[in-house]
Amino acid sequence: xxxxxxxxxxxxxxxxxxxxxxxxxxxxxxxxxxxxxxxxxxxxxxxxxxxxxxxxxxxxxxxxxxxxxxxxxxxxxxxxxxxxxxxxxxxxxxxxxxxxxxxxxxxxxxxxxxxxxxxxxxxxxxxxxxxxxxxxxxxxxxxxxxxxxxxxxxxxxxxxxxxxxxxxxxxxxxxxxxxxxxxxxxxxxxxxxxxxxxxxxxxxxxxxxxxxxxxxxxxxxxxxxxxxxxxxxxxxxxxxxxxxxxxxxxxxxxxxx
Amino acid sequence: xxxxxxxxxxxxxxxxxxxxxxxxxxxxxxxxxxxxxxxxxxxxxxxxxxxxxxxxxxxxxxxxxxxxxxxxxxxxxxxxxxxxxxxxxxxxxxxxxxxxxxxxxxxxxxxxxxxxxxxxxxxxxxxxxxxxxxxxxxxxxxxxxxxxxxxxxxxxxxxxxxxxxxxxxxxxxxxxxxxxxxxxxxxxxxxxxxxxxxxxxxxxxxxxxxxxxxxxxxxxxxxxxxxxxxxxxxxxxxxxxxxxxxxxxxxxxxxxxxxxxxxxxxxxxxxxxxxxxxxxxxxxxxxxxxxxxxxxxxxxxxxxxxxxxxxxxxxxxxxxxxxxxxxxxxxxxxxxxxxxxxxxxxxxxxxxxxxxxxxxxxx
Numbered sequence: 001x002x003x004x005x006x007x008x009x010x011x012x013x014x015x016x017x018x019x020x021x022x023x024x025x026x027x028x029x030x031x032x033x034x035x036x037x038x039x040x041x042x043x044x045x046x047x048x049x050x051x052x053x054x055x056x057x058x059x060x061x062x063x064x065x066x067x068x069x070x071x072x073x074x075x076x077x078x079x080x081x082x083x084x085x086x087x088x089x090x091x092x093x094x095x096x097x098x099x100x101x102x103x104x105x106x107x108x109x110x111x112x113x114x115x116x117x118x119x120x121x122x123x124x125x126x127x128x129x130x131x132x133x134x135x136x137x138x139x140x141x142x143x144x145x146x147x148x149x150x151x152x153x154x155x156x157x158x159x160x161x162x163x164x165x166x167x168x169x170x171x172x173x174x175x176x177x178x179x180x181x182x183x184x185x186x187x188x189x190x191x192x193x194x195x196x197x198x199x200x201x202x203x204x205x206x207x208x209x210x211x212x213x214x215x216x217x218x219x220x221x222x223x224x225x226x227x228x229x230x231x232x233x234x235x236x237x238x239x240x241x242x243x244x245x246x247x248x249x250x251x252x253x254x255x256x257x
Numbered sequence: 258x259x260x261x262x263x264x265x266x267x268x269x270x271x272x273x274x275x276x277x278x279x280x281x282x283x284x285x286x287x288x289x290x291x292x293x294x295x296x297x298x299x300x301x302x303x304x305x306x307x308x309x310x311x312x313x314x315x316x317x318x319x320x321x322x323x324x325x326x327x328x329x330x331x332x333x334x335x336x337x338x339x340x341x342x343x344x345x346x347x348x349x350x351x352x353x354x355x356x357x358x359x360x361x362x363x364x365x366x367x368x369x370x371x372x373x374x375x376x377x378x379x380x381x382x383x384x385x386x387x388x389x390x391x392x393x394x395x396x397x398x399x400x401x402x403x404x405x406x407x408x409x410x411x412x413x414x415x416x417x418x419x420x421x422x423x424x425x426x427x428x429x430x431x432x433x434x435x436x437x438x439x440x441x442x443x444x445x446x447x448x449x450x451x452x453x454x455x456x457x458x459x460x461x462x463x464x465x466x467x468x469x470x471x472x473x474x475x476x477x478x479x480x481x482x483x484x485x486x487x488x489x490x491x492x493x494x495x496x497x498x499x500x501x502x503x504x505x506x507x508x509x510x511x512x513x514x515x516x517x518x519x520x521x522x523x524x525x526x527x528x529x530x531x532x533x534x535x536x537x538x539x540x541x542x543x544x545x546x547x548x549x550x551x552x553x554x555x556x557x558x559x560x561x562x563x564x565x566x567x568x569x570x571x572x573x574x575x576x577x578x579x580x581x582x583x584x585x586x587x588x589x590x591x592x593x594x595x596x597x598x599x600x601x602x603x604x605x606x607x608x609x610x611x612x613x614x615x616x617x618x619x620x
Contacts (some may be wrong), residue, residue, distance in 0.1 A: 056512050080518025091510025093364055095562035097286070104506050108518035112503050138283035140562060156509070160517070 006033040007082065007163040007194050009053060013062035016045075016052045023048040025217040026062070031164075035190035037205035037225075038198045040214035041237060046198040047088070047168055049214065053196065054085045054166045066164070080108030084162035086153055088169050089146060098144070098152040099137040102127055105159025124159050131155035132181065146173030154182070164194040171204050183207050202234065202242060206251035213237060225251065286563070290571070293561040297574045301346060304581040308342030309334050316589045336479075344478030345584040345598070346577040347486035348543040349553070353576020354490070354497055355535035356550030357557075357569045361504035362528045363435055366558075370550035373438070373529065374445035375536040378421020380545065381453040382413040383470045388460035411482075411541045414470070418537035421445055422529065432525035435511070473546035473599030475584045482542045489538040494573060496531055500524070501565035546599050548606025549576050549583075555613065579605070 009031045017023040023045040029036075031053075038046050051057040053064055055071040064071045066082055074082075084105070096104075105127065106120045116124075128134040131151045136144065141152055150173050157165060170186070171179045183204055189195055190209060199205035206225045213221040213230065215237050223230040231244035231251075245252040307316060312333070314320035324330050355370035362368070371377075386408065408416070426432065429441035457464045503524050506514040515521050539546070553576035557568055583601040590596060 051512065054512075054516055056515055075518075076515065076520045077518035080516060083516065085513060085516035087510050087513050091513065092508065094505070094508030095558055095568070096505060096508060096564055097283070099283070100505065100564050101509070104502070104509065104517060107502060107506060112519065112524075113499055138280065138286065153509070153513075156513075 007067055008032050008065075009083075009164055009194055009196070010065045011049070011053060011062070012065065014049070014052055014059050014064065015061035016048055016057055016059045018048075022060070023217050024052065024059075027214075027217075027219050028062075029212060029219060029222060031194050031196050033190070033192070033194055034209040035186050035195040035197070036210045036212060037208035038196065038212045038214060039200075039202060039205045039234065040220075044214040045217040046214055048217075050166050050168050050196065050198050054083055055079045056085065077108055077111065080160065080162070082162050083164045083166060084157040084160040086157040086165075086167040086170055089150060089153070089173060092141060092149065092153070094142070096141050097138050098133055098141055098155070099124065099128070101141050101152055102133075102137075102155045102159050105156045105161075108160055108162070123161060127155040127159035130158055130185065132178075147175060147178055150174060151178070151182075158189075163192075165189065165196070167195070167197045169200065170197055171199060171201055179204055202244070202253045203251055206244070206253065286561075289561040290563050290567050293557065294571060294574065297571065297578050300578045301574065301581065304578060304585055305342050305346065307585045308345065308581060309338050311338070311585055311588045311592075313593045316585070317592075340480045340483045341475055341478050341584070342581065344483045344486060344542065345475040345581045347483065347490055348475065348478075348539045348546065349549050349580025350490055350573040350577035351486065351493065351535040351539040352546060352550040352580070353553030354493060354569060354573040355532050355539070356552075356576065357554040357565070357572035358497055358500075358504070358528055358532045358535070359550070360554050361507060361565055361568075362525060362532070363439065364507055366555065367551070370532060370536045371540075371545065373442040373533065374421030374425040374449065375418040375533060375540065376421070376545050377446040377449035377453070378424070379414040379418040379537070379540045380467060380470060381449045381456070382417025382420070383410055384453045384456045384463045384467045385417075386410055386413045387463035387466040388456045391460040391462055392456075410466075410470075414544075415537050415541035418540050419533055421449060422533035422536075424449075426526070426529065431522060432529055433522045435525070438525070438529070469597070470544040471599070472597035473544035473602070475543050475580070475587075475598050476595065478542060486538060486542060489534065490573070493531055493535050494570065497569045498566060500528060500531070501569055503528070504565040504569075544599065546580060547603040548610075549580050549602050552606040552609055553579055555610070559613070 011027050011029050014024055014027045015022065027049060038049060040046050048057065052059050055064065058072065066074070071079060103116065103124050106116055106123060110116060110120065128137050131154045133148065133151045133155055136148065141149055144152065150170065154170055157167065171182055174182060186195055186197065197208070205211060208225055211223065211225050211230055212219060213233055220237060221230050221233040226246055228246070231246070235242055235244055241256055243254045243256055310316060310321045312320055312324060324333055352370055359368040359370050359372060360366055425438065425441045425445045428444060429438045432438055453467060457467055503519055506517050506519060511521060554568060554572040556575050557571040561571065580598070580602065583605060584598050587596040587598045587601045
């Protein structure tokens with residue numbers, strides 16, 4: 001498969017927060033083709049960073065650039081064509097079926113008034129297939145289990161066809177076999193896309209090409225997943241509650257009880 | 258750009274059986290939608306016939322025969338009952354549509370079309386017009402009083418409703434944040450309500466008009482009102498349907514909708530403007546008819562869950578049917594007296610919501 005041109009998303013000295021509460025303090029990072037996982041303890045600014053990278057939260061200082069262009073200067077539609085976003089579960093309401101939900105992923109291409117054509121139908125079918133939810137495409141989204149719903153929402157993100165995927169907790173609510181399926185999918189996508197995920201599950205996060213460790217709104221480490229210094233930094237950040245080893249090319253994460 | 262073409266789920270993908278089951282489920286959903294539309298259409302026709310037949314004696318076959326035999330049928334039905342029937346259908350449709358838009362914009366099944374200050378604004382304007390002549394030269398300038406009288410109750414209610422929503426938008430500093438918009442709507446409702454109370458204290462004559470306006474009535478709907486309502490619906494419904502996918506996207510949450518290339522503040526403003534237009538037209542002609550805008554979308558969602566492309570149109574039809582049914586009941590239950598239609602809609606709508614709440618079906 002032709003991977004196409006690489007797309008670079010870059011945070012430059014990013015500060016962001018909510019009202020008077022500052023959450024991110026000068027984060028700089030550059031994301032290209034491949035899979036980068038953001039980890040850190042609760043409340044360290046992982047979702048805030050991802051929202052700022054998606055252009056959903058305007059930074060109070062610093063900027064985010066996509067292929068050299070500041071996100072703030074791009075129209076909402078131009079951003080939607082290039083960046084796909086998967087939110088954490090819990091925000092969904094309404095009566096849409098899985099297929100109708102996934103078809104919304106074509107909105108950036110079609111605009112709110114466009115009619116979907118065969119290419120859009122094919123894109124929706126491919127996304128449903130990729131996320132493993134073609135079998136229940138006609139079921140209402142709210143009647144699905146948390147894991148099934150998460151897969152449907154991932155299919156919606158994939159249907160955009162955007163080269164940059166920003167996924168907030170994509171493995172939440174999935175059972176272990178589905179988590180493995182999703183990690184394999186992310187690895188395949190990483191060959192052609194810029195994939196950035198926020199993850200709480202350390203063993204799954206360490207399956208990424210690269211891991212960014214956030215601590216108190218700052219970037220504490222940014223290294224390949226196999227880097228022993230990264231493992232030590234993560235263990236320190238989690239107060240020594242975990243021990244991370246590396247065996248046979250895989251992370252071995254053990255809670256220190 | 259196309260989505261990833263190669264990734265396939267490693268876990269067994271449901272095969273032909275699963276896909277066939279999915280197709281069947283989709284067919285069943287579409288069939289329910291069509292059946293509800295057909296049912297509402299039949300109900301609208303049947304209720305329209307009853308609306309034309311119901312006179313001062315209520316629903317009475319002998320009274321109808323007598324009306325026809327007297328030779329006054331053309332005037333009675335053509336000039337009174339027909340515009341009232343059609344008008345009730347149209348007012349209900351506008352409220353049902355406004356309710357579906359409000360619940361979509363605010364992502365809240367309890368959102369009501371009167372939420373953003375339209376009801377309080379219209380109510381205050383009606384009281385102000387009634388009180389104008391009594392207060393001329395005292396609390397307000399004579400020129401302002403004369404202007405208010407020329408405007409009339411319908412015009413004042415229309416402008417008052419739009420003014421109430423405008424004030425809400427002003428206080429919320431636009432439509433950037435849903436919560437701010439909702440809070441501003443509450444504040445405007447309380448403030449304008451207090452002003453209306455003050456005016457009724459200063460001019461007790463306005464109290465009765467305010468009460469009648471708040472109970473709602475379809476009794477005074479004539480052909481000019483029907484033409485205006487029809488024009489409003491003909492304008493608002495296509496615009497709402499064009500916005501259906503934006504409302505669908507909002508069901509995924511504001512971040513997800515914004516990530517799909519939608520400029521949410523602009524869309525929210527456009528949808529609030531549409532909502533204000535529908536509500537202002539309806540309340541100007543029929544007063545504050547309670548619960549129709551809240552219940553109609555619920556009814557549709559419960560009987561035929563669907564995307565907004567269907568929900569908006571079906572809610573309009575359901576709103577029309579609900580108000581027409583309430584109007585026929587209001588004319589028949591205590592004939593030759595007539596109940597204010599707002600009381601009937603409040604009893605029916607409130608009862609339905611309570612029943613729904615009891616069954617855990619409020620969503």
